[in-house]
Amino acid sequence: MTRATLYGWGRTTPSIAEVVTPANDADVAAQLAASSEVIARGLGRSYGDAAQLSGGVVLNNRELGGIGPIGEDGVVTVGAGVSIDELLSLSIPQGWFVPVTPGTRQVTIAGAVAADVHGKNHHVDGSFANHVLEMRLVTPSGTSTVSPTEDPQLFWATVGGMGLTGVVTTVTLRMLAIETDQVLVDTERYGDLDGVMAAMASGDADYRYSVAWVDCMTRGAHMGRAILTRGVHASRGDVESPTLKGPKAPRLFVPFDAPSGLLNPLTIKVFNEVWFRSAPRHEVREPQKLSTFFHPLDGVRDWNRLYGRRGFVQYQFCVPDAAGDTVVRAIERLSHSGVPSFLAVLKRFGPANQGLLSFPMPGWTLALDLPVGPSKLPGVLDDLDEMVLAAGGRIYFAKDARLSPEKVRSMYPGLGAFLEVKNRVDPEHRLTSDLARRLQLTGR
Numbered sequence: 001m002t003r004a005t006l007y008g009w010g011r012t013t014p015s016i017a018e019v020v021t022p023a024n025d026a027d028v029a030a031q032l033a034a035s036s037e038v039i040a041r042g043l044g045r046s047y048g049d050a051a052q053l054s055g056g057v058v059l060n061n062r063e064l065g066g067i068g069p070i071g072e073d074g075v076v077t078v079g080a081g082v083s084i085d086e087l088l089s090l091s092i093p094q095g096w097f098v099p100v101t102p103g104t105r106q107v108t109i110a111g112a113v114a115a116d117v118h119g120k121n122h123h124v125d126g127s128f129a130n131h132v133l134e135m136r137l138v139t140p141s142g143t144s145t146v147s148p149t150e151d152p153q154l155f156w157a158t159v160g161g162m163g164l165t166g167v168v169t170t171v172t173l174r175m176l177a178i179e180t181d182q183v184l185v186d187t188e189r190y191g192d193l194d195g196v197m198a199a200m201a202s203g204d205a206d207y208r209y210s211v212a213w214v215d216c217m218t219r220g221a222h223m224g225r226a227i228l229t230r231g232v233h234a235s236r237g238d239v240e241s242p243t244l245k246g247p248k249a250p251r252l253f254v255p256f257d258a259p260s261g262l263l264n265p266l267t268i269k270v271f272n273e274v275w276f277r278s279a280p281r282h283e284v285r286e287p288q289k290l291s292t293f294f295h296p297l298d299g300v301r302d303w304n305r306l307y308g309r310r311g312f313v314q315y316q317f318c319v320p321d322a323a324g325d326t327v328v329r330a331i332e333r334l335s336h337s338g339v340p341s342f343l344a345v346l347k348r349f350g351p352a353n354q355g356l357l358s359f360p361m362p363g364w365t366l367a368l369d370l371p372v373g374p375s376k377l378p379g380v381l382d383d384l385d386e387m388v389l390a391a392g393g394r395i396y397f398a399k400d401a402r403l404s405p406e407k408v409r410s411m412y413p414g415l416g417a418f419l420e421v422k423n424r425v426d427p428e429h430r431l432t433s434d435l436a437r438r439l440q441l442t443g444r
């Protein structure tokens, strides 16, 4: 057991905990029995306080390893602490890709389950749990295999349940067959937000993957100008000299914390401008490596240090289809506030799954990167919360560091059912985290 200061990727709310690294189900069960308050942790890529527990015990999942053989049907059983990066290094050369990947490969499989992560293909493939066949789960009341048919309530409480129903130790999922390590990408620049949203609403169905990068700092006629990239996996006949190579380790890294003021309205405006101008106006079927298309940020290790010691908030919300104007009003509010914001990420969500606390709902999702510092920031985010609530939308737990319990109750109608399941498997309320305490998800 070692004492450590832990924080999320946004580095805003550190706390101190005892860290233990269990290697199998029995170790995990022993830790759950011995600790009055405990939570699992993966690679710490959630932005806020989900994977930390002030004064409690944090179970580092990285020794829960092992990748089984990948069957002809793409089914594989993976240790909870294996990262998507490690899985892809093994699976791509065999012609398999993860069915859903977040914007970084540096997340563990259990972290992907606990947040029920989504990628650029939610409108086609749903979220991570849609591809999970079963998982092994250690709870304070015992160890079991859960699936959509075996104890489905516990399965659907665990996916998206942020580690609060138990510790996942293995996950069996179905991978996606690929013929090459490339994606054929169409890129289009749009001078305003309405244009890009109309194009996504009418055309995303033709692509497996779609994402728009939106400039939230430009006002007036060009408010919300955006670059839309959409793609499909390239088959062997689509590219010259097809290959199946796994991801490469990053060659660049940020060696120290940048000065806190480095990312200010001026520097971010300049960055957004350069980035917008350097994208092609219109490009069709450009072959891109899987890692370039899916995980561009993984090319630079520790890039969160660029935000300085104060860190940054990622604010991600989703709203139903009918409330697309909330996206417009949110970007309007931001661009007029003077609060600096890096390029925002806009995606479409398809049908939701049965996850009681899963984030996606059919409609739109917008993710904003906001450096901590400007005094106006908390007020602007409170305003955005109200807009999202009024639209029937919600905020993503994996990104959150500031929401209140009252808002969560309105945003997540599955919360009552989730707490019933949690209290069944964790009657003494051992499983908790800083996030769970803050948002009253502990079941107490």
Ligand SMILES: Cc1cc2nc3c(=O)[nH]c(=O)nc-3n(C[C@H](O)[C@H](O)[C@H](O)COP(=O)(O)OP(=O)(O)OC[C@H]3O[C@@H](n4cnc5c(N)ncnc54)[C@H](O)[C@@H]3O)c2cc1C
Pocket (backbone or CB within 6 Å): 009, 039, 040, 041, 042, 043, 044, 045, 046, 047, 050, 051, 061, 080, 081, 101, 102, 103, 104, 106, 107, 108, 109, 110, 111, 112, 114, 115, 116, 117, 118, 119, 161, 162, 163, 164, 166, 167, 168, 169, 297, 398, 399, 433
């Ligand atoms: C650059 C970047 C891009 C991202 N892009 C996306 C995106 O496109 N889509 C998206 O959905 N998310 C995205 N995320 C968020 C990220 O995918 C999630 O926060 C994910 O949960 C992180 O996994 P992790 O292994 O780092 O888990 P951690 O952050 O360490 O923990 C996350 C949660 O998982 C729980 N957990 C960890 N291990 C276990 C276990 N063994 N059993 C049960 N629970 C466990 C923790 O308790 C915690 O609640 C992004 C994050 C970054 C930094």
